[in-house]
Amino acid sequence: LAKTTQPISMDSYEGQEVNITCSHNNIATNDYITWYQQFPSQGPRFIIQGYKTKVTNEVASLFIPADRKSSTLSLPRVSLSDTAVYYCLVGGGKLIFGQGTELSVKP
Amino acid sequence: ETGVTQTPRHLVMGMTNKKSLKCEQHLGHNAMYWYKQSAKKPLELMFVYSLEERVENNSVPSRFSPECPNSSHLFLHLHTLQPEDSALYLCASSQGRWSRGGTEAFFGQGTRLTVV
Numbered sequence: 150l151a152k153t154t155q156p157i158s159m160d161s162y163e164g165q166e167v168n169i170t171c172s173h174n175n176i177a178t179n180d181y182i183t184w185y186q187q188f189p190s191q192g193p194r195f196i197i198q199g200y201k202t203k204v205t206n207e208v209a210s211l212f213i214p215a216d217r218k219s220s221t222l223s224l225p226r227v228s229l230s231d232t233a234v235y236y237c238l239v240g241g242g243k244l245i246f247g248q249g250t251e252l253s254v255k256p
Numbered sequence: 257e258t259g260v261t262q263t264p265r266h267l268v269m270g271m272t273n274k275k276s277l278k279c280e281q282h283l284g285h286n287a288m289y290w291y292k293q294s295a296k297k298p299l300e301l302m303f304v305y306s307l308e309e310r311v312e313n314n315s316v317p318s319r320f321s322p323e324c325p326n327s328s329h330l331f332l333h334l335h336t337l338q339p340e341d342s343a344l345y346l347c348a349s350s351q352g353r354w355s356r357g358g359t360e361a362f363f364g365q366g367t368r369l370t371v372v
Contacts, residue, residue, distance in 0.1 A: 192363025
């Protein structure tokens with residue numbers, strides 16, 4: 150399984166765009182990249198998934214460079230309710246979670 | 257509401273008790289997972305069932321015993337637990353072959369377990 154590395158924490162202010170980068174140097178050819186969001190005392194929630202280039206949905210965008218050794222989750226105009234832990238996962242259904250990035254959005 | 261329901265939501269048990277956690281999914285998925293999350297820590301994968309067969313067991317102590325009677329239900333039987341087993345226990349389900357990429361998992365709300 151590809152190991153992922155993310156910043157432990159990030160701070161932002163309401164209305165700003167937040168970019169969280171995940172490194173996954175050993176990603177395999179058939180691995181997808183998936184991001185989850187987790188609020189305290191709740192289960193993680195799927196945000197977005199991609200294989201290459203760019204994916205966008207109503208919540209976020211995911212940018213994946215050509216070598217796929219990293220990916221960036223972009224949250225446009227964050228609000229206080231986006232304060233959560235964000236996890237980057239690579240690979241199949243084993244769903245191995247790393248330490249995640251604790252995002253704190255301030256007024 | 258994610259389609260994955262866990263009961264109970266909260267559980268306090270003594271170290272000599274036996275209890276069970278239940279997870280039910282109504283999404284038609286064929287893979288189910290148990291995770292443990294201690295305070296301020298990442299999720300630890302405990303067990304994975306695919307098509308009712310256990311395909312992953314991450315060196316979990318035998319005081320935790322999973323059971324998957326069908327693809328919609330998953331249990332975690334607990335006995336003689338220790339205080340360090342106090343944590344949030346999360347169940348998840350997904351569709352498709354568990355070992356392939358591109359899996360979106362749906363999580364339950366979790367059971368907050370306290371061992372006294």
